[in-house]
Amino acid sequence: MMGDRFELVIVGGGTAGWMCAAACAAKLAPARFRVRLIESEEIGTVGVGEATLPQMKDFNDFLGLDEVEFMKATQASFKLGIEFVNWGREGDRYIHPFGTFGRPIGEADFFSYWIRANRAGTAAPLFDYCFPIVAALQNRFMLPVGDGNDVRSAFAYAYHLDAFLYARYLRGWAEARGIERIEGRIVDVEQHSESGDIAAVKLASGTRVGGDMFVDCSGFRSLLLGGTLGVDLEDWSPWLPCDSAQAVPSARSADFTPYTRSTRRTAGWQWRIPLQHRTGNGYVYSSADISDDEAAATLLANLDGEALADPRVLRFKAGKREKAWAKNCVGMGLAGGFLEPLESTSIYLVQMAIMHMLTLMPDERAIDPALPAGFNRVMDVEYDRIRDFLILHYIANAPDAPLWERVTTGDIPDTLAGKIERFRHRGYIEAYRDGLFGPPSWQAVFVGQGIEPRAADRLADVLPAATVDERLANLAATIADAAATLPLHADFIARYCPAPAP
Ligand SMILES: Cc1cc2nc3c(=O)[nH]c(=O)nc-3n(C[C@H](O)[C@H](O)[C@H](O)COP(=O)(O)OP(=O)(O)OC[C@H]3O[C@@H](n4cnc5c(N)ncnc54)[C@H](O)[C@@H]3O)c2cc1C
Numbered sequence: 001m002m003g004d005r006f007e008l009v010i011v012g013g014g015t016a017g018w019m020c021a022a023a024c025a026a027k028l029a030p031a032r033f034r035v036r037l038i039e040s041e042e043i044g045t046v047g048v049g050e051a052t053l054p055q056m057k058d059f060n061d062f063l064g065l066d067e068v069e070f071m072k073a074t075q076a077s078f079k080l081g082i083e084f085v086n087w088g089r090e091g092d093r094y095i096h097p098f099g100t101f102g103r104p105i106g107e108a109d110f111f112s113y114w115i116r117a118n119r120a121g122t123a124a125p126l127f128d129y130c131f132p133i134v135a136a137l138q139n140r141f142m143l144p145v146g147d148g149n150d151v152r153s154a155f156a157y158a159y160h161l162d163a164f165l166y167a168r169y170l171r172g173w174a175e176a177r178g179i180e181r182i183e184g185r186i187v188d189v190e191q192h193s194e195s196g197d198i199a200a201v202k203l204a205s206g207t208r209v210g211g212d213m214f215v216d217c218s219g220f221r222s223l224l225l226g227g228t229l230g231v232d233l234e235d236w237s238p239w240l241p242c243d244s245a246q247a248v249p250s251a252r253s254a255d256f257t258p259y260t261r262s263t264r265r266t267a268g269w270q271w272r273i274p275l276q277h278r279t280g281n282g283y284v285y286s287s288a289d290i291s292d293d294e295a296a297a298t299l300l301a302n303l304d305g306e307a308l309a310d311p312r313v314l315r316f317k318a319g320k321r322e323k324a325w326a327k328n329c330v331g332m333g334l335a336g337g338f339l340e341p342l343e344s345t346s347i348y349l350v351q352m353a354i355m356h357m358l359t360l361m362p363d364e365r366a367i368d369p370a371l372p373a374g375f376n377r378v379m380d381v382e383y384d385r386i387r388d389f390l391i392l393h394y395i396a397n398a399p400d401a402p403l404w405e406r407v408t409t410g411d412i413p414d415t416l417a418g419k420i421e422r423f424r425h426r427g428y429i430e431a432y433r434d435g436l437f438g439p440p441s442w443q444a445v446f447v448g449q450g451i452e453p454r455a456a457d458r459l460a461d462v463l464p465a466a467t468v469d470e471r472l473a474n475l476a477a478t479i480a481d482a483a484a485t486l487p488l489h490a491d492f493i494a495r496y497c498p499a500p501a502p
Helices: 015-027 055-063 067-074 108-122 131-137 162-175 223-228 290-299 345-358 370-395 402-409 414-426 438-446 465-484 489-496
Strands: 008-009 033-039 077-079 081-085 092-099 159-160 178-184 186-191 198-205 208-210 213-216 233-235 245-249 260-265 268-276 278-285 312-315 319-321 329-331
Touching: 008 015, 008 208, 015 033, 015 055, 015 162, 015 345, 055 067, 055 345, 067 108, 067 162, 067 489, 077 489, 092 131, 092 438, 108 438, 108 465, 131 198, 131 465, 162 178, 186 223, 198 223, 208 438, 213 223, 223 329, 245 290, 268 290, 319 370, 345 370, 370 402, 370 414, 370 438, 414 438
Parallel strands: 008 033, 008 213, 033 178, 081 260, 213 329
Antiparallel strands: 077 159, 081 092, 186 198, 198 208, 233 319, 245 278, 245 312, 260 268, 268 278
8 A cells, every 4th residue: 555544546526426435435444545536627527417216315324414404405306206208109108116016915916916907907007006106296295104004105215406516515525524635637647567557647737646546437538447447338329329418407397396207209318307496307319310409409399497508418328338347446427337317327326336346445455356356247237237127118119210110129138038028928027136126117117118918927816806906996095095195395395405596
């Protein structure tokens, strides 16, 4: 180690860099670790990224952040799921919730009983049996109750937030706990001649910053991992062909939804994310299918409030670096890979990378290869699972435009093909320990986009049909009654965490 402390250098101060710095400040003892973060105001950050997953609350709790203070600082609102509009077929809509459909009945899950009743024509739509969906569609929100027998306990929530403000908030938090910030543009990288490990980065000012280990949070540039170490991006664009986005904020609208909206369009899809001070919007599209000008016009024509800026164009390619940890460098955030924000997974992937890095952080200067190997395996699982889930959204659609014709007839990964076939067979979805998404998420998207099992699971044969129907009807009524007692999302926010006007 340099001096007597392990020197960790984080390159980049976007959401990824400051999340990593904050976690290091929380968990790495300053007596043993010196942590520095380099960022360049001249280069700036990507500055989009507003919808998250419930795991973000775990990250904030891990740091010990106060939820109310954090929400005020980031203009945050609550998120119960994502509404998909026109996915499947034009005019369809469904919500992928952060919650479950009913509860297991004996050996079978609720979903299997629903399939049975649905095939018999006696069930309501699946989405009526999920509390957060019913509440979300009425624009209502409350925190989950503690009593596990109450339907109002059967959900999790995430946040819509301003990712720029989140990074700024974490910066203050991390700096107050000893993280050193260095302003400057990196112009050169020095490697150890024998090992090829990164020894130091050099700034335009001439300053040299050396370290034992480097975290590459430099965004799409992937300065160290891709640039210096030459770790290629596995290209997933044949499956996920969108390569561009335009983002634009608009004035907050009256419809203050506790959910993100994703609307399928001719050449991609449009997001709508309500924050306290404004609404975030964007069109993610395939540049082979629409020009930037047309995409901008479509986006601006479909805002529900006045545009507050001109649309900003971003380019990307779907994929992940072949190794997220190579030599003494760990890449995270956009430097490690990019999957389009259809299921709000990027910040989650940063969080997972940070957690696994902290667990596998070497205690010695020499890095045992078992540590990066374990990290890369688990990050591969995380990326692969999300990739398959996103591709499912793409392939289950009417082929009503060239992009949708291509993706609905193209190849898909074998892992996804197997999953679809098992679901079609009898609604089977495996639950796994590592990675997103759980069975309710897959059930929502399968059913929401028109893929249904050919038969119900045999394990759901136990109860008589009349009993099944009665249980389903009771659950839907309980959920409807409970949802109606909740405050409106806007009122809840105004009481719980009103943010000052920016
Ligand atoms: C269109 C779009 C929509 C998105 N929506 C969501 C969403 O809804 N939910 C979600 O979870 N995620 C979303 N994301 C992803 C999210 O924006 C990013 O994952 C997140 O912001 C992390 O970015 P980052 O920190 O890796 O990179 P950046 O924000 O690009 O930060 C890179 C940092 O590196 C520094 N840097 C780069 N080069 C140098 C250099 N030479 N010298 C010094 N410093 C340097 C920069 O100054 C900056 O501080 C979206 C992304 C895109 C493109």
